[in-house]
Every structure is written in structure tokens, then in C-alpha cells.
Amino acid sequence: MSTASEHAGQAALSICEALLLAMNDRGVLPEHEIVGVLRDAAATHVNALGTELEMERHRAVAELINAIIAGGNSVRRP
Numbered sequence: 001m002s003t004a005s006e007h008a009g010q011a012a013l014s015i016c017e018a019l020l021l022a023m024n025d026r027g028v029l030p031e032h033e034i035v036g037v038l039r040d041a042a043a044t045h046v047n048a049l050g051t052e053l054e055m056e057r058h059r060a061v062a063e064l065i066n067a068i069i070a071g072g073n074s075v076r077r078p
Contacts, residue, residue: 017068038069 020037023029029037045062048055 035069038065042066042069 020029020034024031024034042062042065045058045065048058050058
């Protein structure tokens with residue numbers, strides 16, 4: 001069952017993806033810079049410290065961001 005924080009996370013992800021797409025569509029950020037932003041975000045989570053549970057969550061977030069990069073969800077590709 002979903003929790004309020006899971007819904008908030010999904011909403012935040014959708015909003016961020018929409019913003020990245022809009023910035024690319026309007027020429028504010030080119031695709032390679034958007035991918036760079038996503039890679040930086042993933043690296044932050046890969047390098048995060050904390051308890052084993054916190055680190056497991058950070059790894060899961062990094063994996064999700066890397067899947068977004070691989071899937072091209074945040075840039076419109078022909």
C-alpha cells in the first residue's frame with residue numbers, strides 16, 4: 001500500500017521530469033546538460049553515507065535515476 005511520502009515522491013519525480021522536458025523543449029538546457037544533472041544527482045546518492053538502511057535507500061534512488069537516464073524519460077529523443 002502506498003504512503004503519503006511515496007505519493008509525494010512520485011509527484012516530485014513527475015514535476016521534475018516535466019520541468020526537464022520543458023527546459024529542453026525551450027532550449028534552456030541541452031540534452032547533455034540534463035543528463036549531467038541527472039548523473040550528478042545519482043552520484044550524490046551513490047556517495048551518501050549513513051546507516052545501512054539509509055545507504056540502501058540512497059542506492060535505490062541512484063538506481064532509479066540511472067534507469068531514468070537509460071530510458072531517456074527526461075529528454076525527448078527522436
